[in-house]
Structures are given as structure tokens and as C-alpha cells.
Amino acid sequence: MDNFIVSARKYRPQTFADVVGQKHITDTLINEIKSQHLAQAFLFTGPRGVGKTTCARILAKVINSDENTQPDQDFAFNIFELDAASNNSVDDIRSLNEQVRIPPQTGNFKVYIIDEVHMLSASAFNAFLKTLEEPPSYAIFILATTEKHKILPTILSRCQIFNFNRIKVIDIVNYLKVIASKEKVEVDDEALHIIAQKADGGMRDALSMFDQLVSFCNGKITYDKTIENLNLLDADYYFQISEALFSQQAGKALALFDEILQKGFDGHQFLLGLNDHYRNLLMVKDSETHKLLEVSEVIQDKYKEQAEKCDYGLLLNGLNVAHRFEFEYKTASNKRLHIELCLMKLNALPYLMKGSAQESSDDEPVVMEFKTAIAIPVQKQKKRKIIKPRAVVTSSPAVRTESHIEHKLKIANPKSEVNLIKDETLQKIPKLNAASVSKYKTDLADKKALDLANESTESRVNQPEISTNTHPHFTVENVRNMLNELAEELIDTKNKKFTAALIKGKEFAIQDNNILYSFSSSIEQKQFTDCLIEIRVALKKEFGADKGIEMMVSISESEAKQIFSPNQKFAKIIAESEAVQKLVEKLNLGIKK
Numbered sequence: 001m002d003n004f005i006v007s008a009r010k011y012r013p014q015t016f017a018d019v020v021g022q023k024h025i026t027d028t029l030i031n032e033i034k035s036q037h038l039a040q041a042f043l044f045t046g047p048r049g050v051g052k053t054t055c056a057r058i059l060a061k062v063i064n065s066d067e068n069t070q071p072d073q074d075f076a077f078n079i080f081e082l083d084a085a086s087n088n089s090v091d092d093i094r095s096l097n098e099q100v101r102i103p104p105q106t107g108n109f110k111v112y113i114i115d116e117v118h119m120l121s122a123s124a125f126n127a128f129l130k131t132l133e134e135p136p137s138y139a140i141f142i143l144a145t146t147e148k149h150k151i152l153p154t155i156l157s158r159c160q161i162f163n164f165n166r167i168k169v170i171d172i173v174n175y176l177k178v179i180a181s182k183e184k185v186e187v188d189d190e191a192l193h194i195i196a197q198k199a200d201g202g203m204r205d206a207l208s209m210f211d212q213l214v215s216f217c218n219g220k221i222t223y224d225k226t227i228e229n230l231n232l233l234d235a236d237y238y239f240q241i242s243e244a245l246f247s248q249q250a251g252k253a254l255a256l257f258d259e260i261l262q263k264g265f266d267g268h269q270f271l272l273g274l275n276d277h278y279r280n281l282l283m284v285k286d287s288e289t290h291k292l293l294e295v296s297e298v299i300q301d302k303y304k305e306q307a308e309k310c311d312y313g314l315l316l317n318g319l320n321v322a323h324r325f326e327f328e329y330k331t332a333s334n335k336r337l338h339i340e341l342c343l344m345k346l347n348a349l350p351y352l353m354k355g356s357a358q359e360s361s362d363d364e365p366v367v368m369e370f371k372t373a374i375a376i377p378v379q380k381q382k383k384r385k386i387i388k389p390r391a392v393v394t395s396s397p398a399v400r401t402e403s404h405i406e407h408k409l410k411i412a413n414p415k416s417e418v419n420l421i422k423d424e425t426l427q428k429i430p431k432l433n434a435a436s437v438s439k440y441k442t443d444l445a446d447k448k449a450l451d452l453a454n455e456s457t458e459s460r461v462n463q464p465e466i467s468t469n470t471h472p473h474f475t476v477e478n479v480r481n482m483l484n485e486l487a488e489e490l491i492d493t494k495n496k497k498f499t500a501a502l503i504k505g506k507e508f509a510i511q512d513n514n515i516l517y518s519f520s521s522s523i524e525q526k527q528f529t530d531c532l533i534e535i536r537v538a539l540k541k542e543f544g545a546d547k548g549i550e551m552m553v554s555i556s557e558s559e560a561k562q563i564f565s566p567n568q569k570f571a572k573i574i575a576e577s578e579a580v581q582k583l584v585e586k587l588n589l590g591i592k593k
Contacts, residue, residue: 007207011179016058019051020175020203021167028162029059038063039160041132041141043117045148046164049202055164056113056142063140064107078107085119093120093127100131100139110139117143118150125152132158166201169193169294175203176210180221185214187221190296194226197294233265238277239302241343245318246310250347254340267335271326271342278319281307285315314349321345474543476510482542486534499527503535516552525553 013019016026032038042059044052060079082096096112104110114120120128132141132155143159145151173192180187195213199206209230210221217225227234237260244252260270283289284303293300307315325342332338472478487504490496502524509516519525532551539549574581583589 007179007211008204013054019055021171022051022164025162033062040135041159043159043161044144044164047166047201048146049204050164050167052144052164053115056144060111063109078104079111081113084114085116088120088124090123090127093124097131100135103138111142113142115144118145118147125155129154167203169196172196172199172203172206185219188223190223190298191221191226193296198230233273235299238273239306242277245346248347250344253343257343267339268329271329275322275326278315278322282315285312313353317349318346482538486538499531502527514550514552518554529553
């Protein structure tokens with residue numbers, strides 16, 4: 001048995017003239033070779049199977065050829081191919097840099113083709129930069145990749161970039177016809193279009209499917225055999241279903257869909273094909289868009305025949321429904337019911353459009369907007385007059401007098417005579433840091449200015465407000481509940497856990513509108529005064545700003561003045577604990593003097 005060579009290798013283009021669908025690139029390369037304006041580095045980027053590596057090999061061969069070159073000479077000693085997917089380390093690039101220093105033994109250029117260059121590591125790219133920017137005169141680099149966005153910008157700036165396009169369906173079909181004639185294979189035109197559409201712009205994929213079908217069909221490729229082998233849904237199903245829907249035969253359409261499911265086809269693929277079918281029907285309605293159909297002439301005639309039976313508005317609304325259901329397919333819990341509902345809505349389109357057309361006086365087709373459950377025709381509706389309720393003017397904070405606003409501005413000014421922190425109050429707090437007092441004043445003044453801005457915004461809205469006095473009574477129990485809630489909020493705050501425990505556990509007293517705190521040390525006092533802003537804001541919010549509540553903080557003189565030395569502490573422990581006294585006597589311990 002002879003060794004079989006796949007078509008993708010057997011019919012790989014050997015000259016620029018054989019390259020399919022990339023004329024804008026081949027013409028540019030040919031002109032650069034003729035004018036001897038070759039770049040030092042090229043970057044070929046594009047989808048898979050469109051001819052990047054093929055063009056790189058042809059370019060490497062052409063620039064080393066001359067008048068005395070034999071046709072079968074391939075200059076293998078001058079062409080070096082590196083797979084960056086498996087050689088992506090710094091050592092691999094260093095080895096390449098060392099090879100570049102050696103000039104070619106035959107020919108004019110040494111060409112380095114690096115495939116899948118985006119797989120190189122960042123360190124390998126950096127090691128490659130200097131050589132890529134200033135290579136020897138005889139070295140040319142051709143980089144090929146399918147993911148240009150993964151390449152460093154410093155590499156891209158050193159290369160001439162050529163973007164390869166997806167090959168058109170008609171170009172793939174024509175090339176497959178040439179190969180089929182050389183291989184003496186009978187093939188239907190509809191089958192070639194199916195292969196080209198399935199290849200999605202890649203010639204290598206198309207040739208692989210062609211070889212597969214040649215083996216499956218035993219030398220004669222037909223449309224039926226093609227869709228059977230490639231597991232594609234026959235386009236005739238879409239023609240039958242749309243014909244049933246246009247004639248309001250929902251039962252027939254649902255039966256055809258059940259037959260499709262019985263053959264093992266996926267519901268999502270069916271919806272995608274239904275969208276394409278309605279789209280092609282719309283394209284064939286206009287002579288300008290008729291050329292956008294990428295199907296065979298036989299299928300085009302079927303589209304023309306069916307499109308003549310329905311108007312443009314019906315097709316447009318049908319495409320709108322099918323597209324919406326395809327978009328929502330992944331989120332549907334019952335996939336089959338979701339598609340059946342789509343078919344039933346398509347079946348009801350003529351009735352809905354007929355009713356909407358009677359209500360509309362325009363001659364243009366009625367375009368309907370469909371939601372998930374209900375179809376609603378889009379029509380111009382009369383604007384209804386909105387009657388706003390009259391605002392009942394009451395005594396409200398929203399209505400501000402001029403004197404009241406001036407008073408607020410006075411409070412918001414940090415340099416004003418009226419200040420929330422009274423001098424006599426600060427004098428009652430001993431050993432309070434001056435910087436903390438200054439920060440306290442500034443922060444509280446900023447907060448009052450923010451409150452003033454919010455109140456001014458409310459006054460501009462002119463919405464009536466009802467002033468109510470729902471603040472609780474200023475009692476020890478209510479203050480304790482408020483402080484406990486504040487402590488719970490401060491527990492989760494960074495560096496406030498000790499302060500939260502102090503607020504929650506420390507006892508206090510109330511005299512008139514003053515809250516009296518007494519601490520046994522300056523450390524506790526400092527921890528507490530650092531949170532005075534939060535406490536005052538919480539008191540204002542809980543009991544109202546008009547109460548004039550003040551915080552009185554002091555240190556207990558009886559405990560603050562008494563300072564124990566280490567020996568005094570030890571003597572006190574011995575005096576208070578009988579067990580410690582026995583231990584001292586048993587071990588013959590003494591106090592150091």
C-alpha cells in the first residue's frame with residue numbers, strides 16, 4: 001500500500017500564486033522582494049489554517065533563490081523552524097542567538113521561523129529583543145501567532161505586522177474543486193459549500209474534512225453523505241418548519257422539531273440554524289444584499305422561492321423572536337419547552353401583526369418588540385398628562401429662613417465664635433493632647449458643613465417634610481444601650497477593639513445634660529478621647545442636636561496619684577494572699593532592698 005499524504009500537506013502552496021485568499025499579503029511580499037526592501041523581522045498573525053507558516057516558508061525560499069536555483073531546491077540549511085510552544089525558555093532563545101552569529105554557507109539569507117511565538121515566556125522575549133532589533137544583515141526572523149495580543153509591545157514595534165484574513169467560502173469552494181479534479185473525486189456543489197461553511201475560514205480544516213468525506217463516500221461526495229458524516233442538520237428541515245409557521249401549522253412545526261431531537265441534534269444548534277435561516281430569507285428579499293448569501297445556487301433558489309411568500313415585516317419580526325429565544329436558551333430550565341414556545345410564537349406572528357396593522361395608520365411594516373412571555377406591538381402612544389399632588393406646607397426643616405441659614409454658616413466655619421467644642425468643656429478634660437483637640441475641632445466642623453450642604457439640597461427639592469420628635473429620653477439606660485451599639489460597630493474597626501471594650505464596660509453618670517466619665521489612668525483617658533467624635537455623632541443622632549449633650553472626662557485622683565514600686569507591689573501581693581506568703585516562707589524568699 002502506498003504511503004498516503006493528507007491533502008493539507010500534499011497540496012500545500014509552493015509559490016505565492018498558489019496561496020488562497022491572502023492576496024493583500026502576497027502582493028506586498030512580492031513587491032518588497034523585487035524592490036529589495038525586506039524588513040529584518042515579520043509577524044504573521046491570524047486564525048488557524050489560513051497560510052501563515054506556508055507564506056513564511058515561501059518567503060524564506062524565494063529570497064534565497066536566484067537565476068541558477070534548481071526548482072526542487074528547498075534551502076533547508078538556511079531555514080530554521082522553532083516551535084515556541086515547546087521551546088519557550090531563555091536557554092532556547094540564547095541558543096538561537098548564538099546560531100544567528102554564523103553566516104549562511106549557501107544562499108543569501110538565514111531565515112528563522114518561530115511558530116506560536118506568543119508561547120514564549122517574558123524572560124525569553126526580553127532575551128530576544130536585542131537580536132531582533134539589530135540582527136546581522138543575513139538574518140531574517142518570521143514570527144507566526146494566532147494570538148497577537150499576548151506578544152509584548154516591544155516585540156511588535158520591531159516587526160512588520162501582516163494580518164491574515166479568514167478565507168472566504170467561495171475561495172475555499174473553488175480550491176476544493178481544483179483538488180477534487182486532481183484526485184478524480186466526484187463532488188456536489190452543495191457539499192462543497194457545506195464543507196467551506198463548516199471550516200469557518202480555515203483551509204486546513206476544509207482539506208481535513210474533504211479527506212474524511214472521500215474515505216466515507218468512497219470517491220463520490222454528495223450533499224446527504226456530507227451532512228450525515230459531519231453531523232449537520234439538513235437545511236430542508238428549516239424550509240419545512242418555516243413553511244409550516246408561515247401557514248399557521250404549529251402542530252406540523254412541533255412534529256418536525258421532535259423528529260430533529262430524535263436524530264440526536266442539539267436544541268441550541270437548531271436555534272442557531274433557525275436564526276441563520278430567517279436572516280438568509282431577509283437577505284434574499286433585497287437585490288443589494290442577495291450577494292451576502294454564502295450558499296450554493298440550488299439553495300439560493302429555494303430561499304428566493306420561500307421569501308416571495310411572506311413580507312418583509314413578518315421575516316423581521318420572526319428573526320427578532322428567534323434571536324431573543326436563542327439568547328435566553330442557556331438560562332432556560334426546560335430547554336425543549338423553551339424552543340417549542342419559540343415556534344408557537346413564530347406561528348402566532350401573522351395574527352399579532354394583523355391586529356397591530358389595523359391599529360396603525362402608517363404604511364411601514366409593524367416591528368414588534370417581544371418579551372419572554374408576552375408579545376407587545378411597538379406603537380406611538382399618546383402622552384398622558386401627569387397631575388402632581390399639591391404639597392402641603394407645614395413647619396418643616398426643609399423651609400429655611402435667612403437667619404437660620406446664617407446661623408448654620410456660622411457653625412460650619414471653624415473660626416466662628418460659635419463652636420461645638422466649648423473652651424470650658426475642654427478645660428475639664430485634663431492631659432488632653434493639643435493635636436487631638438485641633439483634629440477634633442476640624443473634623444467636627446467639616447461634618448457640620450456637610451450636614452449644612454445636605455440640608456440645603458433638601459430645601460431645593462421643595463418636598464414637604466413632617467417634623468416629628470421621636471428621640472428617646474436622655475436617661476442612663478438609653479445612653480448605655482446607645483453606647484453598647486456603638487461599641488459593637490467599633491469592634492470590627494482596626495485599632496478600635498480596646499476602645500470598644502472600654503466604652504462598653506466603663507460606668508458613667510449623668511448630670512443635667514452632661515455625661516460624666518472617670519478613668520483611673522491617662523492611657524484609658526487617651527483611648528476614650530480618641531473616639532469622642534464617634535460618640536458625639538451617635539449621641540446627636542440618638543437624642544437630637546438640640547439637647548446640647550456634653551462629655552465630661554476626668555482621672556480619679558485617689559488612684560492616679562498612687563504609684564507602686566516593684567517591691568511595694570510584691571509586698572502587697574504577699575500581704576493579700578496567704579498562699580503566696582506560705583510559698584515565700586517555704587522557699588526562704590525575701591524582698592530586694
